[in-house]
Amino acid sequence: MARVEKRKDERILTRLADEFEQLAAQLNSPAPFTMEIGNFTQACRLVSPLIRYLGVAMKFADIEYSAKISGIEKAGKSVNTLEDLLDSEIQQNTIKHQSSASRFLIRVKRSLEMLKIIFEQIMASSEISIMDAVNTAYKQVFYPYHGWAIRKAVGGALLTVPTRSLFFIKLKVDEASAFVQMQRTIIALAHLIHYIDNLFHSRESAQELLSLI
Template structure:
């Protein structure tokens, strides 16, 4: 059982993303603040660490990209402005651009969404099937053979679902509620970010 007064990572994630979802649900052209977005995304970082070596690449990449967006929030107010500034500067696809980093962070959020979806519908204590499906759906199309092979090997040393929940200070009942809450809240948010790219003819598959 999770400690009554312990740090509830999943609850904090779910609550933050519900707030973001409320913003983007108000209007398809809503302005989402870079600061609030990066703050919510930073709460997701520990999840990658909890998954171990299979997602070490994702943890390192995701954390670095979120830090970049947090720094950007000091001078850029909204995600729309962030993307538009890179479009104007013709730097959207350049390594290290805020827009490129936003796309990478979005994939991290999407991977967690699929992982949670799969955990919720998969019986047993193993995370291998949920994690494999999440990786294959979100990350694998963008990775070369070497990374895919390393991730595949890492799947054999994933924590069990019980171990993951213990690391997150959750019991199974409460974890299911928070995971479903994140899935529900992150879906319109991910769609919102995709529209930022598609509406500017930038694509989302690079």
């Protein structure tokens, strides 16, 4: 069992790119497409190791992210697709509830946006530290929705972000290999994020959720 887990860990970036590319490829299908919740959450769970590799202080972010994935999976016991998830909560008038799976989906989408920006920033910079990459992503995605206390906690957590070289060591890849998989993931995530945004924009009663925490 230990050897299997080690092999999975060694390929985390490749597995991440593979999973999200498969989802993106489905989105480009000419036939009417619906996103199965199981496929979506399976890919999203691969982000958790990357969050943990950003430092021990990021553990709280992984707990929060994983809880939202679990919430979406729970909703998937009664509906099969993300489209059905939104439509079901709209019909039940629960979509705006704080614990609605639709709001969980938005928070997961923002985490994917943050991951995309982190990868873009890492690839665009030669800085020894990746703290600026993480900070830039946070300020673009989550900062506007957080209060002073959370912003201060994130600021402290940023001080524990590993160096660029240590991050790649944790991922068990060299920089060139990492960049290939990061670029694949960036492209795939752009399609997926656009798709999720459209899910909400195409439903009048769901649009305003995109501006809420």
